[in-house]
Amino acid sequence: MSIVEGISGPGQLRELPESDLPALAAEIRQRLIDSVSRTGGHLGPNLGVVELTIALHRVFCSPHDAIVWDTGHQSYVHKMLTGRHDGLPGLRQTGGMSGYPSRAESPHDLVENSHASTALSYADGLAKAFALGGGDDRAVVAVVGDGSLTGGMCWEALNNISAAPDRPVIIVLNDNGRSYAPTVGALGTHLAALRGGLSGSLFEQLGLAYLGPVDGHDTGALEAALRKARALRAPVVVHCLTRKGYGYPAAEADEADRMHTISPAKPAGTPSRPTWTDALGDELVEIGQRRPDVVAITAAMLIPTGLQAFARRFPDRVYDVGIAEQHAVTSAAGLAMGGRHPVVCVYATFLNRAFDQVLMDVALHRMPVTFVLDRAGVTGSDGPSHNGMWDLSLLGMVPGMRVATPRDRRRLGELLCEAVDHADGPTALRFPKAEVAGELPTVGRLGSADLLRAHSDPDVLIVSVGPMAGAALAAADELARQGVYATVADPRWILPVDPALVRAAGGYRLVVTVEDSGEHGGFGDAFARAARTAGIDLRLRTLALDQRFLAHGERKAMLAEQGLDGPGIARTVLGALGTAGTTLTLRETPALRVGSVAPVATP
Ligand SMILES: Cc1ncc(C[n+]2csc(CCOP(=O)(O)OP(=O)(O)O)c2C)c(N)n1
Ligand SMILES: CC(=O)[C@@H](O)[C@H](O)COP(=O)(O)O
Numbered sequence: 110m111s112i113v114e115g116i117s118g119p120g121q122l123r124e125l126p127e128s129d130l131p132a133l134a135a136e137i138r139q140r141l142i143d144s145v146s147r148t149g150g151h152l153g154p155n156l157g158v159v160e161l162t163i164a165l166h167r168v169f170c171s172p173h174d175a176i177v178w179d180t181g182h183q184s185y186v187h188k189m190l191t192g193r194h195d196g197l198p199g200l201r202q203t204g205g206m207s208g209y210p211s212r213a214e215s216p217h218d219l220v221e222n223s224h225a226s227t228a229l230s231y232a233d234g235l236a237k238a239f240a241l242g243g244g245d246d247r248a249v250v251a252v253v254g255d256g257s258l259t260g261g262m263c264w265e266a267l268n269n270i271s272a273a274p275d276r277p278v279i280i281v282l283n284d285n286g287r288s289y290a291p292t293v294g295a296l297g298t299h300l301a302a303l304r305g306g307l308s309g310s311l312f313e314q315l316g317l318a319y320l321g322p323v324d325g326h327d328t329g330a331l332e333a334a335l336r337k338a339r340a341l342r343a344p345v346v347v348h349c350l351t352r353k354g355y356g357y358p359a360a361e362a363d364e365a366d367r368m369h370t371i372s373p374a375k376p377a378g379t380p381s382r383p384t385w386t387d388a389l390g391d392e393l394v395e396i397g398q399r400r401p402d403v404v405a406i407t408a409a410m411l412i413p414t415g416l417q418a419f420a421r422r423f424p425d426r427v428y429d430v431g432i433a434e435q436h437a438v439t440s441a442a443g444l445a446m447g448g449r450h451p452v453v454c455v456y457a458t459f460l461n462r463a464f465d466q467v468l469m470d471v472a473l474h475r476m477p478v479t480f481v482l483d484r485a486g487v488t489g490s491d492g493p494s495h496n497g498m499w500d501l502s503l504l505g506m507v508p509g510m511r512v513a514t515p516r517d518r519r520r521l522g523e524l525l526c527e528a529v530d531h532a533d534g535p536t537a538l539r540f541p542k543a544e545v546a547g548e549l550p551t552v553g554r555l556g557s558a559d560l561l562r563a564h565s566d567p568d569v570l571i572v573s574v575g576p577m578a579g580a581a582l583a584a585a586d587e588l589a590r591q592g593v594y595a596t597v598a599d600p601r602w603i604l605p606v607d608p609a610l611v612r613a614a615g616g617y618r619l620v621v622t623v624e625d626s627g628e629h630g631g632f633g634d635a636f637a638r639a640a641r642t643a644g645i646d647l648r649l650r651t652l653a654l655d656q657r658f659l660a661h662g663e664r665k666a667m668l669a670e671q672g673l674d675g676p677g678i679a680r681t682v683l684g685a686l687g688t689a690g691t692t693l694t695l696r697e698t699p700a701l702r703v704g705s706v707a708p709v710a711t712p
């Protein structure tokens with residue numbers, strides 16, 4: 110039996126003789142490489158914390174002691190040492206082990222949120238709670254990466270933690286010098302100086318004790334430092350120097366991001382098709398060439414958000430602000446006030462934390478900022494805090510905000526140009542984590558919407574948001590096979606809803622909206638509200654994601670499960686028409702149709 114298979118919890122780990130630890134580390138590392146290369150996941154970050162995690166679970170007694178992992182993407186080793194090594198083959202798959210801590214999986218897991226820079230705030234709260242418990246000897250440990258430390262919340266927490274010398278919090282700084290790319294800003298420089306021997310850290314200036322730098326791959330040295338930190342019984346930073354991808358040459362040699370996150374293995378010869386992100390990157394370079402006022406901003410995700418080509422072409426017009434979305438947005442407002450047109454590229458879910466900045470720093474001042482929201486809709490394998498299902502509900506509330514959703518590669522280019530040409534307020538453009546859709550041609554107009562399928566005597570109008578056009582057209586084909594005819598429309602600019610489209614919809618027996626977004630306050634809700642405001646009585650079904658935290662899974666399957674694929678949409682239409690299981694006899698006189706279909710020559 111392997112060593113790790115003999116560890117059903119930290120207790121067995123603590124009983125291991127020190128002489129077994131190098132073999133344990135090697136075994137864990139090999140299992141990570143073998144398994145995560147198959148399943149996909151955060152291989153680099155986890156390879157970097159093997160020794161650190163072993164030391165943590167030998168010094169502290171989780172779950173009595175609280176260990177919080179910032180972002181949680183580096184918690185695979187923690188899971189293996191807390192009795193879940195056999196979950197690795199099912200990592201991030203439907204019904205399998207989550208790629209982040211999961212309270213349902215183990216009492217050793219506290220924080221499931223994958224949004225960075227939160228660990229120190231949780232730790233501050235836990236320490237306060239334990240202190241109130243009276244004479245509580247439970248340690249509070251927060252493991253935070255150097256990248257996450259560039260996030261503002263960390264400094265809000267440090268401001269509080271440092272001011273309470275009687276409330277010990279052990280901050281384990283996992284410093285591998287990188288987020289995806291090398292950690293930016295003065296903090297990155299300061300940490301590098303500390304690595305280089307600088308004495309007098311920023312942390313000590315704040316009143317925290319500081320231990321380190323410690324070799325983050327020397328389990329003995331780590332254990333000694335962690336025991337010392339524990340004994341201090343005061344807020345302390347243990348500065349651990351690690352290497353992302355450590356022990357796997359292919360990861361350590363990966364210049365881009367040290368295999369920060371890798372995709373599941375694909376059969377040899379599988380063609381790699383361009384993604385929406387690739388398309389965005391190409392389009393932005395085009396725009397950058399003719400619009401010198403356009404600048405790009407990333408929050409430590411230059412490559413993942415497709416800005417690499419733009420950065421190569423226009424190195425002085427791209428800003429990596431660190432994992433600092435709030436700062437990114439308000440800095441963009443400043444850039445716009447200074448006459449630039451910023452394009453802020455973030456994953457949709459991460460814009461959540463900068464909502465106030467979008468609302469009060471950008472929109473209140475009607476600043477021409479464009480938000481490109483990648484990973485909008487279901488992302489799947491990264492679990493509930495990664496699905497981009499909140500942005501439409503949030504942005505729909507923002508006065509003056511205009512939101513576009515491209516259905517295919519051509520519309521991405523068109524809409525991005527329209528967005529950066531919009532000068533008197535903010536715009537947003539969203540697309541999913543998927544291969545970019547091929548051309549879905551326009552066959553007519555309905556209000557300002559593109560018609561993708563028209564019928565002289567349709568039974569239903571399907572209004573699809575962005576890439577959901579593919580599923581809507583598949584549903585139309587399925588319905589046609591059953592003698593039910595659908596008109597399919599793509600609004601392109603989805604928020605605010607176009608009153609002309611709503612008026613046109615008034616002539617249809619049934620209207621179905623389809624979006625890859627949360628149902629609460631999404632496009633469907635906005636469409637219904639626009640109809641009420643216009644006094645138009647619609648028979649409306651709004652198809653969207655259930656407004657709940659969706660467990661990790663595979664995007665396509667999750668959309669189908671939510672009825673957001675061709676068959677699912679068709680089922681909704683047939684059910685609404687009261688024809689499910691019966692032959693269709695209904696037809697209404699065309700005279701009832703208000704929305705005329707204006708055919709246009711297909712471009
Ligand atoms: C708010 C937020 N923005 C962006 C991300 C995407 N992200 C995930 S991990 C990561 C880098 C984290 O760097 P670090 O904290 O140093 O951890 P490491 O991967 O180096 O171990 C980023 C930017 C995120 N999870 N949360
Ligand atoms: C942990 C984190 O937030 C990122 O690493 C994220 O998991 C990357 O997601 P993609 O794989 O979709 O780029």
Ligand SMILES: [Mg+2]
Pocket residue numbers: 254255256257283284285286287288
């Ligand atoms: Mg790092």
